Amino acid sequence: NYYPWGYDSDNGPDQWHKNYPIAKGRHQSPIEINNKEVHYDRSLLPWFASYDPGAAKTILNNGKTCRVMFDDSFDRSVLRGGPLPGVYRLRQLHFHWGSSDDHGSEHVVNGVRYAGELHLLHWNPNYSNYLDAVRRTDGIAVLAIFLQVRKTPKPEMKRILEEINAIKTKGKEAPFPNFDPSILFPKCHDYWTYHGSFTTPPCEECITWIVLREPIMVSSDQMAKLRSLSKNAENEPELPLVDNWRPTQPRHYRMVSASFL
Numbered sequence: 001n002y003y004p005w006g007y008d009s010d011n012g013p014d015q016w017h018k019n020y021p022i023a024k025g026r027h028q029s030p031i032e033i034n035n036k037e038v039h040y041d042r043s044l045l046p047w048f049a050s051y052d053p054g055a056a057k058t059i060l061n062n063g064k065t066c067r068v069m070f071d072d073s074f075d076r077s078v079l080r081g082g083p084l085p086g087v088y089r090l091r092q093l094h095f096h097w098g099s100s101d102d103h104g105s106e107h108v109v110n111g112v113r114y115a116g117e118l119h120l121l122h123w124n125p126n127y128s129n130y131l132d133a134v135r136r137t138d139g140i141a142v143l144a145i146f147l148q149v150r151k152t153p154k155p156e157m158k159r160i161l162e163e164i165n166a167i168k169t170k171g172k173e174a175p176f177p178n179f180d181p182s183i184l185f186p187k188c189h190d191y192w193t194y195h196g197s198f199t200t201p202p203c204e205e206c207i208t209w210i211v212l213r214e215p216i217m218v219s220s221d222q223m224a225k226l227r228s229l230s231k232n233a234e235n236e237p238e239l240p241l242v243d244n245w246r247p248t249q250p251r252h253y254r255m256v257s258a259s260f261l
């Protein structure tokens with residue numbers, strides 16, 4: 001009897017390994033990033049995103065997160081540089097957030113949890129398609145950006161948050177044309193990078209993580225807007241979509257490199 005994974009006590013992160021054994025692997029994400037254990041790597045290059053706003057397609061509530069999908073049928077929106085060997089195609093972006101402003105991020109920096117975390121997922125076009133790329137250690141690159149709550153709302157988040165009303169319940173999808181996600185980036189492009197996994201099942205260990213040091217500032221109202229999403233379908237009892245983050249996993253001597261001193 002198939003029981004979908006989730007973030008509740010009976011189907012949450014501690015149970016995932018029963019159906020997805022990789023979840024107990026040695027290169028799992030997220031992790032705790034501690035300054036003391038980070039290695040400054042002066043050979044690390046800056047990363048560059050060249051995104052085509054026309055590649056944006058739809059925004060979806062899949063019951064686990066709010067996700068924007070992009071056309072990845074050719075090298076239309078790509079990430080390159082940084083620790084990456086070549087260009088990686090932007091496929092989707094999504095968020096993780098808490099039930100209150102004091103937690104919700106997946107990565108934790110020197111004990112600091114942020115209110116949320118934005119992930120932009122890219123795949124290596126040297127492989128024939130996305131699902132082939134997720135079987136390769138250099139198949140996927142995720143750019144992670146922390147959401148920090150401050151009085152000032154981030155105006156660039158408005159577009160995504162305005163669509164929330166159209167995708168309140170699981171399975172709802174709406175057109176989301178003409179959007180360049182690089183408007184969400186912070187000023188400073190300093191990053192940490194390490195090798196890890198998907199933070200949701202099947203937790204494949206195929207991700208080069210690029211975690212930005214500088215968070216983007218969002219308002220408490222903007223976080224509340226994300227928390228107004230429901231994880232249930234339209235005709236089911238309302239269950240708030242909150243706390244869709246995985247706790248930090250063992251680092252197992254993995255090197256975390258910093259692009260900055």
Ligand SMILES: NS(=O)(=O)c1ccc(C(=O)NCCc2c[nH]cn2)cc1
Nearest residue numbers: 119121134142197198199200201202
């Ligand atoms: N939080 S995250 O690690 O950035 C992440 C990014 C993408 C997905 C995703 O689209 N999962 C469904 C399709 C799939 C199966 N196997 C690999 N992808 C999950 C987690």
Ligand SMILES: [Zn+2]
Nearest residue numbers: 094096119199
């Ligand atoms: Zn994610």
